[in-house]
Amino acid sequence: MSDLRDDVRDGFRNAFKSEPAGVWSAPGRVNLIGEHTDYNEGFVLPFAIDRRTVVAVGVRDDRRMRVASTYADEVAALSMVELRPGQLGEWSAYPLGVAWALGEFGVDLGAVPGVDIFIDSDVPVGAGLSSSAAVECAVAIALNDVWQLGLDRQTLAQVCQRAENAAVGAPTGIMDQYAALFGRKDSAVFLDCRGMDAEPIPLGFAEAGLAIAVIDTGVQHSTAGGEYAERREACERGARELGVPSLRELRADRLDEARQVLDDVTFRRVRHVVTENQRVLDTVRTLRERGPAAIGPFLDDSHLSLRNDFEVSTPELDLAVETANANGALGARMTGAGFGGSVIALVPNDALSLLRVAIDGAFAEHGLGQPDTFVVTASGGAQRDF
Numbered sequence: 001m002s003d004l005r006d007d008v009r010d011g012f013r014n015a016f017k018s019e020p021a022g023v024w025s026a027p028g029r030v031n032l033i034g035e036h037t038d039y040n041e042g043f044v045l046p047f048a049i050d051r052r053t054v055v056a057v058g059v060r061d062d063r064r065m066r067v068a069s070t071y072a073d074e075v076a077a078l079s080m081v082e083l084r085p086g087q088l089g090e091w092s093a094y095p096l097g098v099a100w101a102l103g104e105f106g107v108d109l110g111a112v113p114g115v116d117i118f119i120d121s122d123v124p125v126g127a128g129l130s131s132s133a134a135v136e137c138a139v140a141i142a143l144n145d146v147w148q149l150g151l152d153r154q155t156l157a158q159v160c161q162r163a164e165n166a167a168v169g170a171p172t173g174i175m176d177q178y179a180a181l182f183g184r185k186d187s188a189v190f191l192d193c194r195g196m197d198a199e200p201i202p203l204g205f206a207e208a209g210l211a212i213a214v215i216d217t218g219v220q221h222s223t224a225g226g227e228y229a230e231r232r233e234a235c236e237r238g239a240r241e242l243g244v245p246s247l248r249e250l251r252a253d254r255l256d257e258a259r260q261v262l263d264d265v266t267f268r269r270v271r272h273v274v275t276e277n278q279r280v281l282d283t284v285r286t287l288r289e290r291g292p293a294a295i296g297p298f299l300d301d302s303h304l305s306l307r308n309d310f311e312v313s314t315p316e317l318d319l320a321v322e323t324a325n326a327n328g329a330l331g332a333r334m335t336g337a338g339f340g341g342s343v344i345a346l347v348p349n350d351a352l353s354l355l356r357v358a359i360d361g362a363f364a365e366h367g368l369g370q371p372d373t374f375v376v377t378a379s380g381g382a383q384r385d386f
Ligand code: GLA
Pocket: 034, 035, 036, 037, 038, 039, 172, 173, 174, 175, 176, 223, 336, 337, 338
């Protein structure tokens, strides 16, 4: 981590031939449980991981913004008042989108000084670990500081979500940005997406001799594709046809009625959301009352529901879950939007090496590329590093 911060400072000096005003960072996340519930005003339980995006920012004496990164050789440069969604480049849409979104939230982009931004990250891209939210949140807290905006973290989360939705074109919820901004060491962020209350829930994995292993299948996922939007529409349709403002309001005892009213696909999308919300509450209660070793069955049930009802899993994700569970994991599930990306497995520390070997073996046997398996720990949220 300190290496990455040093690299970012060096990168900044090389790209812009000047000294940055400071260095800020924000983490990626895994979602322990609560998938596709955030945009239904439901519950989520992600945690920030020990992989971060680091940005160095320098203040300019004009009104231009330049962004460079280790993602590409290109340096994006434009006048801040010219920022428009849809006109931004690929990776640079995230940092530039945040500046644009700050404008949408009332910041006068014609009055604040221009900035140079250099970005580096060890959050893998396309693995479902929210590398994009990590970029957005690192840039947002940096601009909040250098422009002395005084915005609180709730507002910054909304700014980053707006950047993601409008500038990048993915109709995502707000979970990833909350995880990146509200993460705490050894805790998950229990978020009620209706009232937007975030509460840290101690995880206690280390004390229990447990770890969360991420198995990155290497199948790139994207929320900007049509499937994510289609799932969201199905949820909204289900809520409308059942006469509730959001699926959060649908009680489990109305599922029989929902089955009569809705077509089969919409019904299964709805059932996933209703049962997943309950699993988040059950997981939080179980963590508090019985400790982390007891939450495995909820992870397994979540995966089955995402596979069978919400239909966002892939053969690679299913294989990783099955192999993990057959080789010592206490529970496993896909994490994030799905359609590729990663699985998380709750694993006793002494079973980790066996699990790794078993996963590699199973993927090889099925003629699939080698997945990347690594342990993540719950870490702190976005911050100024120096
Ligand atoms: C992506 C989105 C989140 C959330 C998850 C699915 O990570 O960015 O808002 O909807 O998918 O739970």
